[in-house]
Amino acid sequence: MDDYSIIKRLELKDSVMLAGWMDDASDIGQRTLDYIIRQTECELCAEILPDTFFPMSGVSVVDDVAQFPECKFYSSQHRNLLVFRGNIPRMDWYRFLQAVIDVAQIYRVKEIYTVGAMVSVAAHTMPRILVAIANTAEVKSELEPYNVMTDSDFETPAGQKPTLSSYLAWLAGQRNITAVNLWVPVPFYLVQAEDPRACKRLIYFFNDKYKLGVDFTGLDAEIASQNRKMAALFQKSPVIESYVRRLETGEGLDAEQSEQLVNEVLEHLKKDG
Amino acid sequence: MGIKYLREVELVNPVMVACWPGIGNIGLIAVDFLRRSLMAEELAYIEPWEFFYPNRVIIRKGVIMEVGFPGSEFFFKRTASRDLIIFTGEEQPAEGGRVYAEGSKAYRMANMVLDVAQKFGCTRIYTSGAAVAPIHHTARSRVWAVPNTARLLDELKGYENTVLMSDIEGREGQGNITGMNGLLLGVARRRGIDAVCMMGEIPVYLQGFPFVYPKGSKSVLEVLTKALGIFVDMTELNKLAEQSELELTSLYDKLPSEIKNQLDRLRQSTVAAPESGEVITEEDKKKILEDIDKFFKRGGES
Numbered sequence: 183m184d185d186y187s188i189i190k191r192l193e194l195k196d197s198v199m200l201a202g203w204m205d206d207a208s209d210i211g212q213r214t215l216d217y218i219i220r221q222t223e224c225e226l227c228a229e230i231l232p233d234t235f236f237p238m239s240g241v242s243v244v245d246d247v248a249q250f251p252e253c254k255f256y257s258s259q260h261r262n263l264l265v266f267r268g269n270i271p272r273m274d275w276y277r278f279l280q281a282v283i284d285v286a287q288i289y290r291v292k293e294i295y296t297v298g299a300m301v302s303v304a305a306h307t308m309p310r311i312l313v314a315i316a317n318t319a320e321v322k323s324e325l326e327p328y329n330v331m332t333d334s335d336f337e338t339p340a341g342q343k344p345t346l347s348s349y350l351a352w353l354a355g356q357r358n359i360t361a362v363n364l365w366v367p368v369p370f371y372l373v374q375a376e377d378p379r380a381c382k383r384l385i386y387f388f389n390d391k392y393k394l395g396v397d398f399t400g401l402d403a404e405i406a407s408q409n410r411k412m413a414a415l416f417q418k419s420p421v422i423e424s425y426v427r428r429l430e431t432g433e434g435l436d437a438e439q440s441e442q443l444v445n446e447v448l449e450h451l452k453k454d455g
Numbered sequence: 456m457g458i459k460y461l462r463e464v465e466l467v468n469p470v471m472v473a474c475w476p477g478i479g480n481i482g483l484i485a486v487d488f489l490r491r492s493l494m495a496e497e498l499a500y501i502e503p504w505e506f507f508y509p510n511r512v513i514i515r516k517g518v519i520m521e522v523g524f525p526g527s528e529f530f531f532k533r534t535a536s537r538d539l540i541i542f543t544g545e546e547q548p549a550e551g552g553r554v555y556a557e558g559s560k561a562y563r564m565a566n567m568v569l570d571v572a573q574k575f576g577c578t579r580i581y582t583s584g585a586a587v588a589p590i591h592h593t594a595r596s597r598v599w600a601v602p603n604t605a606r607l608l609d610e611l612k613g614y615e616n617t618v619l620m621s622d623i624e625g626r627e628g629q630g631n632i633t634g635m636n637g638l639l640l641g642v643a644r645r646r647g648i649d650a651v652c653m654m655g656e657i658p659v660y661l662q663g664f665p666f667v668y669p670k671g672s673k674s675v676l677e678v679l680t681k682a683l684g685i686f687v688d689m690t691e692l693n694k695l696a697e698q699s700e701l702e703l704t705s706l707y708d709k710l711p712s713e714i715k716n717q718l719d720r721l722r723q724s725t726v727a728a729p730e731s732g733e734v735i736t737e738e739d740k741k742k743i744l745e746d747i748d749k750f751f752k753r754g755g756e757s
Contacts, residue, residue, distance in 0.1 A: 277505075316517060317519050331517070336514040338510070352519050
């Protein structure tokens with residue numbers, strides 16, 4: 183029996199798949215992909231069946247609401263686009279990712295991009311440089327015109343595990359599908375809050391490269407709203423503003439200052455909705 | 456997916472020694488030391504995808520060069536007394552954040568290991584692990600031996616520094632061996648293959664910490680090599696055990712006196728059925744572990 187279910191079969195060809203995970207830093211995966219799904223009028227087309235990959239041992243409750251794992255694909259025939267957004271599986275990762283790639287192949291995906299956040303010590307006002315990790319050197323030249331960093335070196339430190347996105351890209355390579363992990367920096371003090379600038383940077387890349395016709399008005403409004411909230415916080419607490427200014431100039435903060443920044447920003451943004 | 460053989464070899468009535476990580480890595484250190492000392496050669500490996508999440512990625516100039524997985528490897532060695540197959544698993548095929556494997560994946564891996572054992576005609580399997588015991592780290596670890604058939608009990612009774620579960624005070628021959636090192640015994644029994652698990656003792660107060668405990672490994676290897684009838688130069692492992700004891704003693708000396716006083720009582724508790732009235736009770740044990748835990752959570756300040 184397949185680990186996926188096809189809900190609606192749309193004819194795509196040499197399509198691109200964007201993929202991301204729920205509950206990462208600043209909810210970057212979900213927020214970025216939801217915006218793209220709405221803007222490109224993608225429709226639900228397939229899902230990974232949850233029972234093999236998640237312990238069916240009850241539900242978690244978040245903000246008073248019972249949750250259940252979701253791993254769904256959306257597609258737009260018009261844009262030749264497939265979007266996958268899902269919870270990170272708790273078991274059988276290899277089989278799970280093979281199922282994701284199986285669905286991608288049904289929709290004739292040629293390239294996979296994953297989106298994710300990397301925690302940064304830079305200020306939220308600083309330009310966001312995307313970091314791309316590819317499963318083949320050939321794709322790097324295609325990324326160069328889009329102001330993306332493509333020459334990173336990295337080795338998993340002892341005791342840590344590679345990301346699921348890296349694993350997906352590597353497995354896609356085994357099946358001759360080009361894949362790129364795109365990482366956007368998210369300031370450490372926004373990890374538990376929203377970061378519309380980070381989402382915009384990612385969406386801007388996809389819109390530029392694949393001509394998705396995204397209207398940024400909604401995201402710009404979110405950025406403006408966050409700017410207003412941060413300005414109000416700076417007025418109320420000049421020390422917080424001084425911390426952010428120090429990050430803007432590349433000066434670091436000590437552990438206590440960093441903690442104060444995280445707590446006050448989070449409390450302020452939450453309070454103001 | 457399955458077992459990949461790296462070479463064709465003919466082995467005569469080999470014995471298999473298999474091990475996965477566990478408390479203090481007692482078994483794995485012993486078996487890996489055996490493998491290295493004998494300069495055992497690669498024989499086969501179990502493909503990892505089905506069992507493990509990757510444990511490393513190497514990225515160079517923005518390109519994924521390599522994704523690595525925990526190894527599950529077989530080695531072989533022909534010795535003068537007998538042929539050996541050595542299996543080491545870098546991780547247990549556990550899920551959901553557990554350390555020890557259980558469920559269908561664990562069962563599948565145990566069967567794959569035994570498929571290799573049977574392919575080469577292994578007549579005996581040894582696994583190894585840790586036995587959490589109320590002993591002091593200055594004491595010599597004994598080896599708790601558990602066979603998967605009563606036929607082997609008499610043989611095991613003849614091993615030096617080795618006890619059966621029934622020799623352990625309060626156990627009456629009962630107990631559990633968690634994870635792959637135990638499961639392999641059960642699955643071997645199901646297939647009619649004799650198997651023994653040899654567990655080196657580790658002090659009860661070290662069980663929750665990420666320390667290796669080479670003293671336990673040394674005891675296991677002493678018994679195992681005797682059972683296999685092979686000689687291994689133990690110099691390196693002896694040094695490692697001595698070094699570990701020195702480091703533990705240095706840490707021990709920094710413990711608050713009330714914890715140390717309680718642990719000192721374990722110095723007397725080095726035999727299977729202690730006769731002194733000053734031994735550690737279950738309640739004492741719980742309190743000691745809680746105190747030590749608190750000590751380490753405070754960052755080792757006394």
